[in-house]
Amino acid sequence: MVKNYALEELPAIAKEVIKSSKNKVLLFYGEMGVGKTTLIKEIVKQLGSLDTVSSPTFSLVNEYHTISGEKIYHFDFYRINNENEALDIGVEEYFYSGCWCLAEWPNKVENLLPLKSVTITITSNSDQLRTLELRNNG
Numbered sequence: 001m002v003k004n005y006a007l008e009e010l011p012a013i014a015k016e017v018i019k020s021s022k023n024k025v026l027l028f029y030g031e032m033g034v035g036k037t038t039l040i041k042e043i044v045k046q047l048g049s050l051d052t053v054s055s056p057t058f059s060l061v062n063e064y065h066t067i068s069g070e071k072i073y074h075f076d077f078y079r080i081n082n083e084n085e086a087l088d089i090g091v092e093e094y095f096y097s098g099c100w101c102l103a104e105w106p107n108k109v110e111n112l113l114p115l116k117s118v119t120i121t122i123t124s125n126s127d128q129l130r131t132l133e134l135r136n137n138g
């Protein structure tokens with residue numbers, strides 16, 4: 001799927017992403033400041049979590065809980081120096097846990113990504129308008 005969206009359409013886009021995703025490992029590609037965290041916030045909310053979403057810049061991963069008891073892991077690999085740092089936090093266990101995994105900067109851990117995943121690429125058209133492309137892998 002390919003969709004253009006402005007900030008006001010974020011709830012609708014998040015809903016579509018959840019509906020279109022055939023597995024729970026969502027990989028968010030896109031330049032700095034394009035809107036990865038912004039979209040993840042809305043997705044986490046719609047998955048039924050009341051937790052505060054903020055980018056896990058230093059810890060690499062944040063854990064959120066939904067009201068139904070599901071876990072959501074939010075990764076930001078931007079500051080990672082090498083894939084070993086991701087292996088050290090047990091990234092593979094997270095990816096194969098069956099829980100929701102929402103990852104920013106997945107290109108930094110390219111060799112560790114599961115074959116079954118969903119690639120979400122966000123590009124910026126203007127100040128307010130973004131294009132989202134979603135592809136199911138595996």
Ligand SMILES: Nc1ncnc2c1ncn2[C@@H]1O[C@H](COP(=O)(O)OP(=O)(O)OP(=O)(O)O)[C@@H](O)[C@H]1O
Pocket residue numbers: 005006007030031032033034035036037038039055104127128129130
């Ligand atoms: N249509 C839109 N969708 C998402 N964000 C938008 C949109 N229009 C404007 N913005 C603004 O763009 C910014 C996106 O910031 P955000 O932190 O989500 O980016 P990011 O991709 O996570 O960046 P980083 O790579 O640094 O983590 C926010 O300030 C947001 O308000």
Ligand SMILES: [Mg+2]
Pocket residue numbers: 036037038055076104
């Ligand atoms: Mg971010």
